[in-house]
């Protein structure tokens with residue numbers, strides 16, 4: 001096995017025993033990057049020098065006996081998270097040359113734990129999309145099938161993990177952007193509870209929905225990464241002052257006593273591919289065999305989730321993206337005319353079509369006369385969706401469902417049809433609207449050789465239950481051992 005194929009916990013063991021150095025590990029991953037990146041296009045920026053410098057620093061720390069689970073581990077970061085002195089584009093021409101003057105809190109935490117940051121991964125522009133085809137720079141390919149999407153919007157992170165171009169990565173999830181690409185690329189991804197992880201330094205898309213979370217090769221790594229980035233941050237007013245549990249410790253608990261909820265509406269969805277449906281049902285059976293009990297639950301407002309999300313997220317985005325005005329920072333198209341002309345030209349050229357569509361939708365939904373009909377109504381239905389989950393979690397501990405209605409679709413298949421693209425978010429957006437944690441764990445490979453993920457959702461701040469359910473399941477299947485051939 002080559003070093004780049006290691007999981008974080010395997011590499012940590014070798015580093016701890018001083019059988020490898022972080023520099024060797026980092027060089028192996030960088031070599032791997034050079035040999036496969038041409039086919040995948042997962043990264044927007046790679047900083048070899050910075051990474052090797054951090055690796056040498058980690059080796060020094062280890063030699064002095066200072067080692068955390070992430071010391072010396074080479075990781076990738078979605079390009080929506082600010083990294084000091086390392087270009088952060090958000091997949092947008094608007095921020096093509098943006099060099100953040102500060103680190104996001106999650107980055108400070110990774111650096112404090114001695115992790116090595118390799119670079120920044122490709123994404124849909126401002127995290128708006130489900131396929132990574134909305135990037136202002138390039139499209140990323142799915143390592144399992146190069147003519148297919150990796151999922152979005154954290155497609156670069158998921159593809160980089162699946163293709164072993166990093167040991168783990170961070171993504172962000174506003175409506176499914178960690179879970180969907182994790183599902184399509186056959187890796188593990190988690191959107192934590194809203195408030196679990198600081199959003200300070202995460203470029204805002206829809207602030208009431210955005211969360212940063214891990215993308216990893218297995219569930220243990222997911223628990224390790226989550227532990228490293230979680231915790232209260234006074235710099236983020238929505239972060240919750242709550243102790244961070246030992247996520248790894250909960251993995252080894254068994255599943256007896258765990259009640260699994262099966263949301264009947266999710267399986268009645270007409271867009272659900274029968275192969276995905278079968279894969280999820282088989283996974284549920286496996287989890288029951290492992291000792292969990294099941295109960296059918298109802299999330300009756302699910303049918304409104306896509307409509308609600310596509311009012312709320314664009315509304316918040318239209319407000320958040322007002323800051324890109326050609327004055328404060330980012331791209332500027334100077335004209336011969338007045339300020340207004342400069343503003344119009346800057347935003348017309350700097351933003352891509354999907355971002356403009358969201359700004360138009362959001363501005364419309366928030367405008368006087370329409371606010372009550374759209375934004376207020378959507379917020380009211382959002383409360384009903386939250387109520388659905390509240391009721392469901394009185395009867396179960398974890399909800400199991402598909403992540404996406406189909407396995408990865410072909411590149412180009414849905415780019416011209418935004419509505420169909422939006423419908424692929426049906427199973428993931430409710431968790432963001434309700435602020436609950438959700439994760440994707442590989443559960444099957446389709447007849448066409450494409451990975452399928454199982455979604456687990458839990459009540460607020462019950463990530464441990466999701467992790468232990470996923471861990472027990474992972475141990476009981478051999479899906480994890482299947483790898484893309486690239």
Ligand code: GLN
Nearest residue numbers: 127128129174175176177
């Ligand atoms: N696909 C959803 C959207 O386009 C979710 C994106 C995300 O989670 N960042 O808004």
